[in-house]
Amino acid sequence: MSTPTLVKGARASRSTIALKLLMAGSGFLFLGFVLAHMYGNLKAFGGRKAFNEYAEHLRVLGEPMLPHGGALWILRVGLIVALVVHVYCAVVLWRRAARARTTKYVMKKDTGATRASLMMRWGGLAILVFLVWHLLNFTIGKVNxxxxxxxxxxxLMVDTFDLWWMTLIYIAAMLALGAHLHHGIWSAAQTLGWTGTAVKRKRAKAFGFVTALVISIGFSLVPLAVLAGIITK
Structure with missing residues (x-):
């Protein structure tokens, strides 16, 4: 193999590692946000006053140094940047993997890694579509x-989840999010070198599974409680 080819391959390898690190970093940012968001949602079990006081607290956070709602917009812009980075890295890495693949996968030779990759790709797309709908429903558009x-x-929350089909969409999205987190946390741990031994691999898998389960169930509790009549107006 010629020197230019080796240099080109080394650069591509470094670039791939950088993209994976960016994906892991942006993914952990989203994980922190999702956990905080879940905590806020669970305030609904405290009643209308507790839930609305929490929502208002987010809007006045940082005042008077920041304008009303300023901290929320800083958070939103940061999350949008992280989302763009995450999606861009995912698309570039997927295209590189597709180019490197010399033969198409067939059912008999399909592997767990292949299925997980497909699940991550389509699950991520489903989450992205849900995110747009969620923002229109609760944040930007506020469509009741x-x-x-x-x-x-x-x-707004009670009126939304009082409809069975809206709750069904939400639960389906949370299942997709849980599956995405389960594999994503494991992939991030591999990228960051946290799976070097059998014990570390076991811990990373357990952490990914438990985190995905907690978030999926935690987010699903409120819409199910509304639909069951536990949380009411």
Missing amino acids: PQGGATNDPYL
């Missing part, structure tokens, strides 16, 4: 599917 109040976070 029942035509009720949109300036009251608690009532």
Whole structure:
């Protein structure tokens, strides 16, 4: 192999590692946000006052140094940047893997890694579509599917999940998120070198599974409670 080819291969390898590190870093940022968001959602079990006070606290965070809602917009911009980085890295890495593959996978030769990769790709797309819908429903558009109040976070939440099909969409998205986190945390741990031994691999897999389970169940509790009549207006 010629020297230019070796140099080109080394650069591509470094670039791939950098992309994986960016994916892992942005992924952990999202993980922190998702955990905080889940905690906020669970305030709904405390009633309308507790939930709305939490929502208002986020809007006044940082005042008077920041304008009303300023901290929320900083957080939103940061998450959008992290999302763009995460999606860009995922697309570039997928295209590189596709180019490097010399033969198409067939069912008999399919591997767990292949299935996990497909699940991550399509699961990530499903989460992205849900995220747009979620923002239109609760944050930017504040669209109440029942035509009720949109300036009251608690009532907007109850009116949304009081519809069985809206709850079903939400639960399906949480299952996709759980599956994405389960494999994503494991992949990030590999990228960061946290799976060097059998014990570390076992811990990383356990951490990914438990985290995915907690988040999926935690986010699903509120819509199911609304649908069951436990959380009401």
